[in-house]
Amino acid sequence: MDFLNAIIVLLNFVIVPGIAYGSQLALGALGVTLIYGILRFSNFAHGDTMAFGAMVTILVTWGLQGMGVSFGPLPTALLALPFGILGCALLVLFTDRTVYRFYRKQKAEPVILVIVSMGVMFIMNGIVRLIIGPDDQRFADGERFIMRARDFKEMTGLAEGLALRTSQVITVVTAIIAVALLFWFLNKTRTGKSMRAYSDNEDLALLSGINPERVVVYTWLIVAALATTAGVLYGLDKSFKPFTYFQLLLPIFASAIVGGLGSPIGAIVGGFVIAFAEITITYPLKKVLGYLMPESLEPDGLVQLLTTDYKFAVSFAILIVILLFKPTGLMKGKAL
Amino acid sequence: MNETVKNVGLFGLVACLIVGTGFVQGANAALVIVNFGLISAIMALGVNLQWGFAGLFNIGVMGFVALGGLAAVLIGMPPTTEAIAAGGGRMLIAMVVGVATIIGAVMVYCRMAPGRTRTVALIALLIIGFLCYRALFDPARDAIEAVNPAGTGYLGGLGIDGIWMVIAWPVGGMLAAGAAWVIGKTALGLRSDYLAIATLGIAEIIIAVLKNEDWLSRGVKNVVGVPRPTSYEVDLQADPAFVERAAGFGLDPVLGSTIYVKLQYSVLFTIVLAIVLILAQLALASPWGRMMRAIRDNEVAAEAMGKDVTARHLQIFILGSAICGMAGAMMTTLDSQLTPAAYQPLRFTFLIWVMVIVGGSGNNFGAVLGGFLIWFLWIQVEPASAYLLAAITAPLADGSALKDHLLDGAAHMRLITMGLVLLLVLRFAPRGLIPER
Incomplete structure (x- = not known):
């Protein structure tokens, strides 16, 4: 019984939140990795792109809520998500036209594009704060729980409860759908194949008559969809605050690099590695060990390796270890 | 128009802007801009050393600045x-x-x-x-x-007080240099984007340490009353000789004392900036500086000529970070408080980068100019856009939700402006206002 209880505690506080957070990071890292693979630069504005898409979704959600539209037990934000993706796509295409295209034509060095993306980051950050303000916004509605801790306890008779929040399940389901769609697109469609070809060898792709501007436009559209979805899911699961999204840049980049920049599968693996590492190391394991160990050996302290505020340190440490010992990442990056 | 005239003109323009602030908003406001401009210029010199000289992409400036601030606490506060x-x-x-x-x-x-x-x-x-x-x-x-x-x-700290408090500045530099050594040993030699992410991460970790290790820095409870190397306003106001002198200039004691203290800071900061600038100029013109630029422009060729690229990168990474740390210590003595929660990457890392890019990377005078100009904009865009937004929203009814929202937004206009300035400079003057020679 104690063993089961320990597993339930671990599931409830580490594994379920880890899967949800990992899915969010994976979606974010997929966007970073696609831009790196096709446009060949690290996009520092990605966190703020996520924030912008999420913001549009939130505004539409509020509009829908105002009109009395709801999605039953599911959050209204899911209905608003396509509008958010559309808004975000318009913004990134506009940015590409006005900003990035110039440097692409010039064949500027990647590091110049990174600095340019810093400028874009400033502007997007400012726009989001200007429109929705710098404060926390909650926009989740509908049923909060699929399974409450108390119901679980009554159902199983265990001492520990397992809660399953709607947002967590939605996150995982949406992420699976998004990733499946992405891989289908990249592997089965003509456009997707041309994107992979372009990422693999630009000159050869040009010679085969692939239109680079079309590839770039599709890339931005996909990135906008992924970024908005990631942003909305993160906002539903936690809450929406522009600054938090900016800070997500670090774990997202860590995920993409750990998995291997440019490799979509790597981005997903990296997302889960980072998410589980962050949550396991910052979670107090006292309760779990309390169930597993004999009473005499039970730990006194919280057995928390690091406090939650050091979660950046965890992403960072994993990043450094991977970079030092396996610089191409777990999945060998570089090409899609 | 030759180059010298243009450069002097640019500096003159920034000086006019600041003097103009003095006439419109008062001498105190102008001196605050000058003091922070001096600090910003020093930080920009540090980043310019790394990026402009050596092409190292360090976006962890905030961490080194915060470490400098910690040094001010460790030196100045009573144990x-x-x-x-x-x-x-x-x-x-x-x-x-x-x-x-x-x-x-x-x-x-x-x-x-x-x-x-x-x-x-x-x-x-x-x-x-x-x-x-x-x-x-x-x-x-x-x-x-x-x-x-x-x-x-x-x-607490060592409890050093008075003019000796300036010791905190080089100590802040050394603290930052120590951190830079550790980071450089592990992360240098990575590709530029990887180094960028690594430095971004280390900066966040340093801030997390300052926020959480209460035994060291009091964490989010903040340290206030860090001693200053200058006089204190209250002492000056109680000093009859000073009151008399202030009256001689036609100033009342309160205004006179605040200006006097700020001027003291300005003098100290100017001395530091001058030293750093002279050293940076000498370094740039020296064989060492030429080697650095050679490494920046073609690492493989430099390595083939027998230059130890990794060691040189480590060297300049430490030097640049030390300068940023020193500036951070100066800023904490100026504020006389350490508030870890106030360290935001947009303000302390990316803004410094805007200064370097706008001023002209690879040119020390460009970095100094960028430091003053961008700091001036950073401060003045907010009131200017508040004024502008008030004018735009004037036809809207008072108290309407949209008007209030737009007026509240003035604070965020500075982010948009900084982004626009950076993008415009990168597009139309990619080498900055004062390009590298």
Whole structure:
């Protein structure tokens, strides 16, 4: 019984939140990795792109809520998500036209594009704060729980409860759908194949008559969809605050690099590695060990390796270890 | 128009802007801009050293600035004798154990032959070391933080006061240099984007340490009243000789004393900026500077000529970070408080980058100009856009939600402006206002 209880505690506080957070990071890292693979630069504005898409979704959600539209037990934000993706796509295409295209034509060095993306980051950050303000916004509605801790306890008779929040399940389901769609697109469609070809060898792709501007436009559209979805899911699961999204840049980049920049599968693996590492190391394991160990050996302290505020340190440490010992990442990056 | 005239003109323009501020918003406001402009210029010189000279993409400036701020606290604040007696010694031992564990792990990794034995030894050493460290560290921390948590609750500093407080500046530089050495040893030699992410991460970690390690920096409870190297306004106002002199200039004692203190800071900061600028100029013109630029422009060729690229990168990374740390210590003495929550990457990392790019990377005078100009914009865009937004929204009814929202938004206009300035400069003058020669 104690063993089961320990597993339930671990599931409830580490594994379920880890899967949800990992899915969010994976979606974010997929966007970073696609831009790196096709446009060949690290996009520092990605966190703020996520924030912008999420913001549009939130505004539409509020509009829908105002009109009395709801999605039953599911959050209204899911209905608003396509509008958010559309808004975000318009913004990134506009940015590409006005900003990035110039440097692409010039064949500027990647590091110049990174600095340019810093400028874009400033502007997007400012726009989001200007429109929705710098404060926390909650926009989740509908049923909060699929399974409450108390119901679980009554159902199983265990001492520990397992809660399953709607947002967590939605996150995982949406992420699976998004990733499946992405891989289908990249592997089965003509456009997707041309994107992979372009990422693999630009000159050869040009010679085969692939239109680079079309590839770039599709890339931005996909990135906008992924970024908005990631942003909305993160906002539903936690809450929406522009600054938090900016800070997500670090774990997202860590995920993409750990998995291997440019490799979509790597981005997903990296997302889960980072998410589980962050949550396991910052979670107090006292309760779990309390169930597993004999009473005499039970730990006194919280057995928390690091406090939650050091979660950046965890992403960072994993990043450094991977970079030092396996610089191409777990999945060998570089090409899609 | 030759180049010198243009450059002097640009500096003159910035000077006019600041003097203009003095006439419109008062001398105090102008001097605040000057003082922060001086600090910004020094930070920009540090980043210029790394990016402009050597092409190192460091976006962890904030971390080094914050470490400099910590140095000001450790030098200036009075020691909390009770806390030191309660846990100081144990804390020192814990730190030694922690450092010894890491050094030991590095030794094991370097000395032992690769294989399973090494992996096991490494992991065992790290786990045992970590447990020992926590066993020593936790009680020491609790003991220190239990001493008068509302008033002190930390170890305090050396209690240096008066003009000697300027020691904190080079110490801040050294602290940052130490951190830069550790980071550089591990992360330099990575590709530029990887180095960028690594430095971004280390900066966040440094801020997390300052926010959470209450025994060291009081955490989010902040340290206030860090001693200053200058006079204090209250002392000046109580000094009849000063009041008389102020009256001679037609100033009342309060205004006179605030301006006098700020001028003292300005003089001290100008001396530091002058020293850093002269040294940076000498370095740029020296064989060492030429080598750095050669490495920046073509690493492979420089390496083929027998230059130790990694060592040179480490060197300049440490130097640039030290300058940023020094500027951070100066800023904390100017504010006379350390507020870890105030360190935001947009303000302390990316803004400095805007300064360097706009001023002209690779040119020290460009960095200084960028520091002053961008700082001026950063401060003045907010009131200017508030004014502008008020004009735009004038036709809207008072108290309408949209009008209030737009007026509140003035604070965020500065972010948009900085982004626009950066993008425009990169597009139309990619080498900056004062290009590298």
